[in-house]
Amino acid sequence: xxxxxxxxxxTSRVLAIAAASLAIGxxxxxxxxxxxxxxxxxxxxxxxxxxxxxxxNKLHGQLNLxxxxxxxxxxxxxxxxxxxxxxxxxRKQMHDQFKSMEQQPILDLNAMHAAHQKIEQQDAQLRExxxxxWLNFYNSLNDQQKTTVSTALKQHFxxxxxxxxxxxxxxxxxxxxxxxxxxxx
Numbered sequence: 562x563x564x565x566x567x568x569x570x571x572t573s574r575v576l577a578i579a580a581a582s583l584a585i586g587x588x589x590x591x592x593x594x595x596x597x598x599x600x601x602x603x604x605x606x607x608x609x610x611x612x613x614x615x616x617x618n619k620l621h622g623q624l625n626l627x628x629x630x631x632x633x634x635x636x637x638x639x640x641x642x643x644x645x646x647x648x649x650x651x652r653k654q655m656h657d658q659f660k661s662m663e664q665q666p667i668l669d670l671n672a673m674h675a676a677h678q679k680i681e682q683q684d685a686q687l688r689e690x691x692x693x694x695w696l697n698f699y700n701s702l703n704d705q706q707k708t709t710v711s712t713a714l715k716q717h718f719x720x721x722x723x724x725x726x727x728x729x730x731x732x733x734x735x736x737x738x739x740x741x742x743x744x745x746x
Contacts, residue, residue, distance in 0.1 A: 620713050630701050637694035644687040655680045 617638070626634055658676050662669060699710065 616713070616717070620710065623709050623713075624702070624706050626706075630698070630706075633694075633698040633701050637691075637698045640694040641691045644691045647687055648684050651680045651683055 621634065624630075624634075655676055659673060662673055699707070702710065
């Protein structure tokens with residue numbers, strides 16, 4: 562049960578971060594991708610990154626932006642990409658630091674914690690910069706354009722919820738079968 566609770570909390574946290582990021586502008590989710598999402602093939606061919614960029618490009622094409630809005634769009638997109646790369650570099654730096662620290666006979670948990678906190682603070686600042694850039698863009702839109710963005714976000718939220726439900730069903734099926742097998746005499 563605790564594994565389910567832990568997985569549920571992590572999944573809920575990931576969804577909450579993604580939903581909050583998406584709510585302020587589709588592009589914010591890209592930069593706010595949680596550092597714990599690795600290992601799931603998100604950046605591979607056809608993965609989350611490629612799908613996300615297709616959604617962004619599709620939305621861009623539907624908005625019919627004027628020149629000022631286009632500048633804000635490009636600023637937000639550039640900010641998002643740069644900050645995402647900075648966050649990836651931060652994660653690599655933290656990984657490298659932890660690998661180095663692991664070589665010590667006695668782990669310095671205080672130093673590991675401090676390094677982790679520093680990276681978390683830097684990443685939070687980067688996410689906030691990205692959010693601000695997308696909010697500046699969103700605030701420049703007229704009501705019709707905001708409706709287009711809102712519709713795209715609502716569709717994205719529905720897809721996220723479907724994926725979340727499938728993950729939950731898969732987890733319950735997989736772990737429920739294992740628990741039932743273990744309980745049999």
